[in-house]
Amino acid sequence: MEIVLILSQENKTLPKAEIEAVLNAEKIPYNFKEQYDGILILNIPQKYSNSLKILGNRFSYTHEICKLLIETDKAHLNTEIQKYPWKDIIIKDFAVRIKRMDKNNKFDTSHLEREIGGIINKSIEGTGRVNLKNPSNFLRLIFINEKIFITERLCKIEKKHFFNFKPHKRPFFYPGSMSPKLARCMVNLTGVKKGNILLDPFCGTGGILLEAGIMGVNVIGVDIDEKMVKGTIKNLQNCDIKDYMVFQEDARKIRLPNKVKAIATDPPYGISASTGGEESQNLYTEALVTMEEILMDTGSLCMATPHYMDINELIQSTNFEITEQHHIRMHKSLTRVISILKKS
Numbered sequence: 001m002e003i004v005l006i007l008s009q010e011n012k013t014l015p016k017a018e019i020e021a022v023l024n025a026e027k028i029p030y031n032f033k034e035q036y037d038g039i040l041i042l043n044i045p046q047k048y049s050n051s052l053k054i055l056g057n058r059f060s061y062t063h064e065i066c067k068l069l070i071e072t073d074k075a076h077l078n079t080e081i082q083k084y085p086w087k088d089i090i091i092k093d094f095a096v097r098i099k100r101m102d103k104n105n106k107f108d109t110s111h112l113e114r115e116i117g118g119i120i121n122k123s124i125e126g127t128g129r130v131n132l133k134n135p136s137n138f139l140r141l142i143f144i145n146e147k148i149f150i151t152e153r154l155c156k157i158e159k160k161h162f163f164n165f166k167p168h169k170r171p172f173f174y175p176g177s178m179s180p181k182l183a184r185c186m187v188n189l190t191g192v193k194k195g196n197i198l199l200d201p202f203c204g205t206g207g208i209l210l211e212a213g214i215m216g217v218n219v220i221g222v223d224i225d226e227k228m229v230k231g232t233i234k235n236l237q238n239c240d241i242k243d244y245m246v247f248q249e250d251a252r253k254i255r256l257p258n259k260v261k262a263i264a265t266d267p268p269y270g271i272s273a274s275t276g277g278e279e280s281q282n283l284y285t286e287a288l289v290t291m292e293e294i295l296m297d298t299g300s301l302c303m304a305t306p307h308y309m310d311i312n313e314l315i316q317s318t319n320f321e322i323t324e325q326h327h328i329r330m331h332k333s334l335t336r337v338i339s340i341l342k343k344s
């Protein structure tokens with residue numbers, strides 16, 4: 001089946017990288033078919049259609065997951081809509097909603113939604129009706145360049161989560177906490193899944209651990225500051241996350257009984273996140289040696305660093321290699337680099 005993903009356009013590379021990492025983690029076979037600005041089309045075997053719900057609960061840089069029904073253009077839109085066996089898919093009621101990806105392509109979307117809704121309504125001959133509030137079938141039409149993708153939306157990624165989980169809304173808050181959206185994406189980029197273990201050796205307020213814990217990943221958090229350790233525990237308990245271990249330690253001295261599948265972390269730099277008086281460069285280099293020891297050979301590390309740090313230099317005394325990098329411009333003088341490191 002062909003799946004159309006509507007992507008967040010706030011970053012050029014993260015949405016696709018996150019999708020690939022999650023599909024691989026969940027062992028869903030796929031191949032990419034087409035890509036446009038904000039849209040990715042991929043093929044997955046029909047038997048995996050039930051697994052799409054899991055993806056909807058994991059993605060952070062994807063807005064909607066839709067099933068492709070018809071690919072057409074303006075000239076053939078009405079005939080294609082008339083020809084389609086809507087009776088076979090519409091359960092009870094439906095809504096038609098248009099998304100214009102190409103802002104130069106201006107037309108009255110509500111008018112066209114009503115027109116297409118009318119054609120579909122006629123073709124189902126009273127066996128269903130329009131319901132804009134809570135339809136059993138949400139038909140999403142995507143207009144991009146000269147093409148129109150007629151799809152059925154299978155899943156909408158709830159923005160509410162990212163809003164409700166903003167750091168200042170948690171029981172424990174401290175400046176420098178990561179946004180839930182990026183935290184979730186970093187967890188996803190490591191390729192962990194439910195039941196695996198993920199470590200954040202610089203856990204701060206626990207933003208990364210929260211996102212992993214919600215996915216059913218077992219989490220381990222470490223911070224040198226006791227206040228952060230207590231705060232992270234409070235935040236995890238507030239989300240009813242039970243499989244956690246959080247303790248106070250220097251990230252360079254962590255010892256664990258078993259190796260972990262994934263590490264996702266946002267070490268300190270700059271003014272707001274304390275480096276414990278340590279020069280960040282040394283701290284990073286030494287912590288990376290420890291992370292290499294704790295990580296399984298097949299595991300991955302996702303790390304955020306400021307653009308002025310040379311990661312190639314930082315990993316010199318380890319067997320890590322950079323397999324992916326993404327850049328997030330925070331403001332004029334700071335870009336965050338998200339790197340995926342694997343053991344070579």
Ligand SMILES: C[S@@+](CC[C@H](N)C(=O)[O-])C[C@H]1O[C@@H](n2cnc3c(N)ncnc32)[C@H](O)[C@@H]1O
Nearest residue numbers: 177178202204205207223224225250251268273
């Ligand atoms: C950028 S903050 C992490 C923010 C976190 N991602 C969040 O969402 O709250 C970095 C954290 O590293 C901790 N830290 C600094 N030096 C450390 C060290 N040597 N070992 C462990 N933690 C350290 C700081 O106490 C701080 O909480």
